[in-house]
Amino acid sequence: MKKSILIATAILFLLIIFTVVKIYPFISAMSKFEVVEYDKNLTLVFGGGGNTGILTGEKEVLVIDSKIMGGKSKLFELVKQKAGNKPIILVNTHLHADHSQGNSLYKGNTIIAGAYTKEQWIAENGEEGMPTEWVKDSKEIQVGDETVIIRNKGQAHTYNDTVVFLKKRKILFFGDLLMIGMHPFLKKKDGSSITLYLKKQNETMDEFQPEKIVPGHGRTGDAELVKEFQEYFTDTKSVAEGKSEPDKIEEKYKHWIPFLSMSGTRETINYWREELKK
Ligand SMILES: [Zn+2]
Missing domain, CATH: 1.20.5 (Single alpha-helices involved in coiled-coils or other helix-helix interfaces)
Known part of the structure; x- marks a missing residue:
């Protein structure tokens, strides 16, 4: 006994x-919660969920993604300090909780996301903190001297991935359409498609030609970041097609972080297999 x-x-x-x-x-x-004052009016906040940007104008403050768990409250404190009494415009790059769980803290402010159905949003996040505006194609807003383009790229990582481009600064916030050092979370229910991922990434790069890129997770950089991420998809695809050894590819990406046990090299290879069957 x-x-x-x-x-x-x-x-x-x-x-x-x-x-x-x-x-x-x-x-x-x-x-992790790392605050980088990029310039006088633009702050980047890494970790605590997806990467965030805070753009401060004379009349309003724009926030890109609201984070999760402890990160969401720390971020909100920082946003409040910068905003004072100015209205806040929050943009969600997509509906995953690590980018949008903090939304409920921004009650009474404008919350913008891609044109998901309300049912899709509620199924993922519940009703609290639901966006007040859904962008079907594109929306342009002026924040101080910066022109902000909010572009719904449609289906790729989820059904309605939105990217945010700061025209004057030539900075692109890619959301989870680009992830560095972290395996992409691919879910059929959310509409993930690797083929569309690659297509939308290329389209976005061609259209905006950004000088600086902020991915949904991981370090910032230039166009090389996109190449790095696309190489990951090329490598995992070649295993799915039986052209290379899984062990070699797993070894190559062993330092990439899995999203709990829901993403990883093997999960991406399997996702490719399903996608290539079609
Ligand atoms: Zn995501």
């Missing part, structure tokens, strides 16, 4: 250790 309890306790202990080790990189990426 005693022996079986001991074995069960040991198994449980090992399971807990295994889970903690597995999700640690993700939790650590989500709890």
Whole structure:
């Protein structure tokens, strides 16, 4: 009897250790909160969920993505400091919680997202903090001396991925249409399509020709970032097609962070397999 309890306790202990080790990189990426004052009016905030931009104008403050867990409240405090009594315009690049769970804190302000149906939004996030405006194609707003283009790129990572381009600064906020150092979370229900990912990335780069890119997760950079991410899709595709060894590709991307146990090299390869069947 005693022996079986001991074995069960040991198994449980090992399971807990295994889970903690597995999700640690993700939790650590989500709890990071790094504030970079890019220029006088533009602040970038990394971690705490998806990457965020705060653009301060004379009359309003624009926020790109509202983060999750502890990051959402820290971000809101920072936004409030910058906004004072000015209205806040929040843009969600897409409906995943790590980019939109903080929405409820912005009650009474404008919240913009791509044209998901209300049912799609509620199924993912509930009713609280639901966007007040849905962009079907494109919307342009002026914040101080910056022209902000909010463009719904349609289906790729989800059904309505929105990118935000700051025209004067030539900075593109790519949302999860671009992720660096983190495996993309691909979900059929949300409309993820790797083929469309590549198409929309190329289209967006051709149209805006940004000098600086802020991905949904990971470090900022230039057009090289897109090449890096596309190489990941090319590598995983070649395994799906049986043209290269999975172990080699897994080794190459072993430093990329999985989204809990829902994304990873193997998950992307399997997603490719399903997509290539069509
Ligand atoms: Zn996402």
